[in-house]
Amino acid sequence: MPIKLAIADDHPIVTKGICNILRDAVNVEVTDIYANGTALLKGIKESQPDVLLLDMHLPDMSGPELAASILKNYPQVRILVLSSSDVIFQVKKMLKLGCMGYLLKDSDETTILQAIETVYKGGQFLSPALNQLLIEDMFRNKKSEKKTTTLTRREKEVLQLIIDEHTNQEIADKLFLSLHTVENHRISLLHKLEVKNTAGLVKVALQTGLV
């Protein structure tokens, strides 16, 4: 019996590409394709796949949201995250939620197939590039366990406006806040995302699709 694989990604190029790659694999069968989070949550009730290839950036729901919901209700589904971003704290977040693997979109065919098989068999899979990054990250943070970060509603709003090139004063005006409040949000963003300045904020935000 082949592995039942569901794919959740909003880009036809990606889903078609994976289907094409798996076409010759006799032990994997693509049973469902979902282009957004709502469809995924709805569909997964009926047809419960063995492995779910989950894109980090579906249009309506975030990767972590979906992963948490699915793993809670259908813990037997093994989630293999599909992402083009190698930002490490995003990787850690998904793994801590219980995802079984993290696959970069620039992977080649054998890697993709291998990842699916590994995860199906109960193993973990990480794209090779991530192994090194995770190890480096562990050494950096050996002092104390880092908790993975979630931004608050306000922080996300502020971050979006920073990305839109607004100053703190402009953000304060737009959100009807004191300048001090915006500064505070900004600094907690710096701390939470572990970056040094505005450049780091924008970089992490864009690479993780936080906003």
Next chain:
Amino acid sequence: MPIKLAIADDHPIVTKGICNILRDAVNVEVTDIYANGTALLKGIKESQPDVLLLDMHLPDMSGPELAASILKNYPQVRILVLSSSDVIFQVKKMLKLGCMGYLLKDSDETTILQAIETVYKGGQFLSPALNQLLIEDMFRNKKSEKKTTTLTRREKEVLQLIIDEHTNQEIADKLFLSLHTVENHRISLLHKLEVKNTAGLVKVALQTGLV
């Protein structure tokens, strides 16, 4: 005789996806797939396709570089740019170089097919989302024609270090420059890329793959 289509993209998922989408299209035949610029320039000599689907971010050469070279030597090849970034000045740059279309990677199947056919017939094609952006851009710049921008070697170096979260002083130390020089480069970056601050610099750089 079907349209001879070549694809230049380093992601197997993408190339396989496009092949899959075009499998049922009797009037398009994928003749070649290239994973990098070198292979592309080498291969295009032999088999000259009607249409080239060109990714903006091949590992060894930039999109504009490749487009310029190909259009110079093989002007009959119609280039359809394939990109996930909708940064407008990148779009303008490629179109001014002579590319016949700009296709976003989140396009659906019919759009992709339509784009290829349109370009083959001698027309231009833009992903719908870009039309609106280009029009807005024109209104913004109606006063005077904006020349598309090319960053100098130094500017790119400085920009990369900005993205790496370094301050001007740190950049100056790293590159053995005066602080003033770095400030000047930074300001010309702001002007060239038409952004207001560091956030804009990082955003444009990441979205266009300038660095």
Next chain:
DNA sequence: TAGAAAATAGCGGTAAACCACTATTTAATT
């Protein structure tokens, strides 16, 4: 309903970014 987290606002201060200039020297190109 008590405790925690989030959102709000403030103070005082330093460092960095941003801006408009001028000006010299060094490539690149015609």
Next chain:
DNA sequence: AATTAAATAGTGGTTTACCGCTATTTTCTA
């Protein structure tokens, strides 16, 4: 050889970002 673009460096100034605090109110949640 002449012109242009790039890279370099400067002056002098304003604005913004960054940092570490404290503190109150609101909202969430165990």
